[in-house]
Amino acid sequence: MAKPRLSRVPARKSSSSTMFLTLLIMFTFLVLILLALGILSIPSSNSRSSHKPNDLSSIVHNVVDKNDYDEGVGEQWVEVISWEPRAFIYHNFLSKEECEYLIDLAKPHMEKSTVVDTETGKSKDSRVRTSSGTFLPRGRDKIIRNIEQRIADFTFIPVEHGEGLQVLHYEVGQKYEPHYDYFMDEFNTKNGGQRIATVLMYLSDVEEGGETVFPSAKGNISAVPWWNELSECGKGGLSVKPKMGDALLFWSMKPDATLDPSSLHGGCPVIRGNKWSSTKWMRVNEYKV
Numbered sequence: 001m002a003k004p005r006l007s008r009v010p011a012r013k014s015s016s017s018t019m020f021l022t023l024l025i026m027f028t029f030l031v032l033i034l035l036a037l038g039i040l041s042i043p044s045s046n047s048r049s050s051h052k053p054n055d056l057s058s059i060v061h062n063v064v065d066k067n068d069y070d071e072g073v074g075e076q077w078v079e080v081i082s083w084e085p086r087a088f089i090y091h092n093f094l095s096k097e098e099c100e101y102l103i104d105l106a107k108p109h110m111e112k113s114t115v116v117d118t119e120t121g122k123s124k125d126s127r128v129r130t131s132s133g134t135f136l137p138r139g140r141d142k143i144i145r146n147i148e149q150r151i152a153d154f155t156f157i158p159v160e161h162g163e164g165l166q167v168l169h170y171e172v173g174q175k176y177e178p179h180y181d182y183f184m185d186e187f188n189t190k191n192g193g194q195r196i197a198t199v200l201m202y203l204s205d206v207e208e209g210g211e212t213v214f215p216s217a218k219g220n221i222s223a224v225p226w227w228n229e230l231s232e233c234g235k236g237g238l239s240v241k242p243k244m245g246d247a248l249l250f251w252s253m254k255p256d257a258t259l260d261p262s263s264l265h266g267g268c269p270v271i272r273g274n275k276w277s278s279t280k281w282m283r284v285n286e287y288k289v
């Protein structure tokens with residue numbers, strides 16, 4: 001029954017299927033054009049991130065994610081504070097217990113801090129750095145291994161590229177003048193190569209002063225929300241106020257592997273209170289301990 005009918009109207013059938021195909025192709029092109037023009041958009045699972053990656057109009061971006069895997073730790077999120085230097089704050093990176101643990105561990109071993117002599121590569125006393133400090137060996141115990149793994153996850157640099165944690169203590173009036181973390185000598189880069197990034201963890205709050213300041217940062221330094229709380233020294237650049245548990249990550253090298261002079265940074269004098277911090281320097285290559 002159907003067969004003869006089909007054979008009787010071949011011309012009509014083919015013209016209607018040609019019409020259908022043409023319409024289909026036209027519709028497809030229309031959708032593609034709308035997609036290209038951005039009038040239509042494919043629903044994305046990532047629709048939460050609304051800011052454009054190149055939008056540098058303000059120095060502070062509230063970014064990334066809350067994460068609730070760790071109970072008893074305050075809300076954790078990452079904030080981009082600058083692209084020149086590349087600097088990020090990871091809020092509530094350490095728990096209060098971890099901060100206290102590091103301080104208690106370091107306290108009996110604090111020594112007057114030194115700086116590296118650029119000619120000999122040896123440590124020397126200095127007036128630019130008046131804090132006291134001590135090194136905790138990498139992988140010393142479970143808590144430290146845990147922190148070091150978290151640093152590796154945050155920086156995407158393997159644990160083996162890290163130097164031992166340094167714990168620092170600044171009392172009222174103590175400071176660290178602006179400096180670079182990268183080396184200009186051969187001696188200090190023999191093991192592990194150049195320092196590529198630094199993670200600076202604040203183990204205590206500081207009532208006044210003690211900011212980490214980047215005097216060569218590009219951008220509107222007074223646009224930070226905490227501008228009015230900064231000390232005179234802190235207003236000399238892009239500043240981060242110490243807050244117990246927060247970690248500051250900044251890069252001493254640019255993505256093209258050249259040294260980044262905008263990573264110049266210092267520790268402002270403590271005006272009121274006490275500052276405890278811990279530093280992890282990360283190398284380009286494996287750092288043998």
Ligand SMILES: *[C@@H]1O[C@H](CO)[C@@H](O)[C@H](O)[C@H]1NC(C)=O
Nearest residue numbers: 219220221222223224225227
């Ligand atoms: C810098 O930021 C502050 C605070 O947001 C604003 O008042 C000031 O006009 C800005 N300066 C420039 C040069 O954009």
